Amino acid sequence: MTVTKPDREPSLLERAAKVYDFTAHARARGGVVPPVQPAAPVVDTPVAAPAPAAAPAPDFADATFLAIPEELRAPIGDEFGDEVYYPEDPDDTARIDRGMLAANGMIVPGAPVGPLAEEFRLIxxxxxxxxxxxxxxxxxxxARMILVCSARPEDGxxxxxxxxxxxxAAERDTEVLLVDADVAKPDIVKQLGLIDGPGLLDALSxxxxxxxxxxxxxxxxxxxxxxxxxxxxxxxxxLASARTRAVIARLLAANPRRIIIxxxxxxxAASAASVLAMRVGQVMLVVRADRTPESELRAAVNILDGCEHIQLVLNAVAYVQGGARFGSYYGQDSAQ
Incomplete structure (x- = not known):
């Protein structure tokens, strides 16, 4: 399988390597590292990580790496700025619970732009x-479909x-449909504070x-x-049936501006991931820096080889002390 990435100068991995401590989480023995205590979801003063080790990071030369430090998981906004959105017909829309997003350390619509929003802008x-x-x-x-996956549960x-x-969704010319296809353990509706109801499996059945x-x-x-x-x-x-193709075609045709995530x-953990990978143009494979062994990452890439374009997102990366980061630009430097 060929894992591709867009050309860019300089590479995002090279840029991120100057800011984040990759190698502390990708040492010998196939990338297996001792578990560490995860950071709290909301952190005002990031704790500096040890200096990077000399050992090289795992060799995924053809993959795209993007870093999401766990310290950035704070309710610090997205790209809507101070704009307040009022739907034309509130009865036809479901209100996403902003407080729940904040409590989970996610981007919050309407909040000022911050480091987490900038990381996802890059991604x-x-x-x-x-x-x-x-x-x-x-x-x-x-091309309008992106699968978000991980090697194992709880990788983010x-x-x-x-x-x-x-x-x-903050893009001016794009509509987004977020599909919960983790059908064994669905969680998107709950995390957004919405009321659950019939969905993908009902339409397939x-x-x-x-x-x-x-x-x-x-x-x-x-x-x-x-x-x-x-x-x-x-x-x-x-998910492997011909009905899935018809359902996807319907979702795409309903809105030509729609991107399906x-x-x-x-x-x-589940065989459905390999089936879904064959339906999409890209896979965004989330890798948790402090717990995903390289052997499991490679096994996941092999399982998802029905898609030729796999982007790797490195989640829960530790800061390197003194390194430049979006937090400093947005006034979130550690205390002096």
């Missing part, structure tokens, strides 16, 4: 550039999927259902949600 820009190239050279439909894939959706009728419009501009729906033991078989089950 989404690379994905959107790749989407444009895929549309030109391969499939225009696949749903956290990244929600923030990515919020960030892309019953051809009489128009999947677009199950899409939840939200009070965040350009963002809508498709819940996982009613659980079934046949989830992988449904799919929150997938972990690749090493």
């Amino acid at each position: 989404k820009r690379q994905l959107l550039i790749a989407s444009a190239r895929i549309a030109e050279s391969e499939s225009a439909d696949k 894939k749903t956290f990244c999927a929600i923030n990515l959706a919020l960030s892309i 019953d051809s009489r259902i128009d999947v677009e009728d199950l899409v939840i419009a939200t009070d965040v501009p350009h963002l809508s949600i498709l819940p996982a729906g009613t659980k079934t033991a046949m989830d992988t078989e449904l 799919i929150d997938s089950p972990p690749a090493l």
Whole structure:
């Protein structure tokens, strides 16, 4: 399998390596590192990490790495600035719980721009550039679909999927549909403070259902949600069926400006991830710096090889003391 990335000068990995302590989390023995205590979701003063070790990071020369330090998980905003959005018909939209987003350390619509929003600006820009190239050279439909996955549970894939959706929704010319396809353990609706209901699996199970009728419009501009729906033991078989192609085609045709972000089950925990990877143009594979062994990462990449374009996002990276970062620009330097 060829893992590709957009060309850029300088590479984002080189840029990030000057700021974050990659090698402390990617040492010998196949990338296995001792577990560390995770940082609190909201941190006013980031704790400096030890100096980087001399050992090189795992060799994924053809992959795109982007860093999301756990210290940035604070309710510090997105790209809407101070603009307040009032839907034309509040009865037709679901209100996303901003307080819950803040409590979970996610981007909060309407808050000032901060470091976390800037990290996801970098991530989404690379994905959107790749989407444009895929549309030109391969499939225009696949180019509009991004699968967010991880090797195993609790690596932060749903956290990244929600923030990515919020960030892309801030684009002026784009609509975003966030699909919860982690059908065994769906969590998107809960994390957004929405009321659960029928969703993807219901549309796959019953051809009489128009999947677009199950899409939840939200009070965040350009963002809508498709819940996982009613659980079934046949989830992988449904996702692999011809009905899935029809459902995806319907979602794409309903809005030509729509980008579909799919929150997938972990690749090493559920077989559905490999099926979903064949449907999309890109996979954003979330790698937790303090716990994902290199061996598991490589196994996940192999499982997802139905998609030729895999971007790796390094989650929960520690700061390097004294390194420049978005936090300093936005007035979040550590105390002197």
